[in-house]
Amino acid sequence: MLIKKVILGLLSESPLTGYDLKKRFSSSLLLPWSGNSNQIYKALLELHEDGLVTVEEQQQPNKPPRKLYTLGEKGHQALREWLQSTPEPPQLQNPLLLQLLWAHQVEQSASRAMLDTYEEDLSEHVATLREHIRRQTTTAAADHALAVHAMQHWIALYEFHLEWVRRLRETLA
Amino acid sequence: MLIKKVILGLLSESPLTGYDLKKRFSSSLLLPWSGNSNQIYKALLELHEDGLVTVEEQQQPNKPPRKLYTLGEKGHQALREWLQSTPEPPQLQNPLLLQLLWAHQVEQSASRAMLDTYEEDLSEHVATLREHIRRQTTTAAADHALAVHAMQHWIALYEFHLEWVRRLRETLA
DNA sequence: CTCAGCATGTAATTCGTTACATGATTCA
């Protein structure tokens, strides 16, 4: 499960609770998970069973008790192994491309209209991502060159797609 | 469910059985489904319940009976509606990028080695895709300009990623 | 008084996968 490795990565930066992780996942556009408690608390239990993390239960005044998870030596080792393993090739899922496979069955004006709103949605989406990444790269991760490269490429992939959509619209206009 | 729309698309080309669809899905690298019977036969049942397809049961000598599904008028309508609807922005999932977020925790030589095999795997993968698409575009779909554009862009996305990996390797060498 | 934040977790449901069950035919 990829999410477990990512949790190891996040815990390697600092100890965190399930709730912290939840917020990280739901606020990060880069991490492709919704940040639902089900998955996270289950993953943490399993990581603990496997001895990769340690837990410290903390009672705090005026707040619910929390469980702080810390990456153990075995966890660091597992993380390092993952970082050195060869990842799977990406899965570029693109609903638009599927739709275009049968686009000849509707009038071209309809496809053009569809692409118009698609381009609008997409460029807004890309703007959000760009801003999101900008904030990330100017703060913490800025010293990790590979991480910065990765994020910029992630954006570039979306921009590449957006550019293609724009050119396609022009050829249809 | 996106797979149901895609089934409508496939049935719009010619009537097919569940078994036919299964083969289409498992042999097409473009359609991101494994082609497992569970999903397909269930989808066909539901499409039938909704009156989008009609079934004709055929007894054939020396072979198991089969159910031929044909797209009805309501199904054509549903397909056309889908083709005109605005698709979701793509989800570019890329395990490599996640790994690079914490790559500074291992030695750079290890990351370089990882990228070496990744590039090898990926370029092979892309070659397969390119050949796959080449066969597709030279035959049936060749007359549908938008479909051809879509497939070429799909490949181009992978090639864009591959090029980036190559440049990244050079900067690390 | 209500809503957001903190913090844990469970339940129900969807989508997807592989593996299994059945049974005939054809080809090596």
Next chain:
DNA sequence: TGAATCATGTAACGAATTACATGCTGAG
């Protein structure tokens, strides 16, 4: 004899989602 193709389907499981349950605190 054993594997591959045709053709239907079920079972078991995994990954992910949303919604729900609980309960306390502090701000508007």
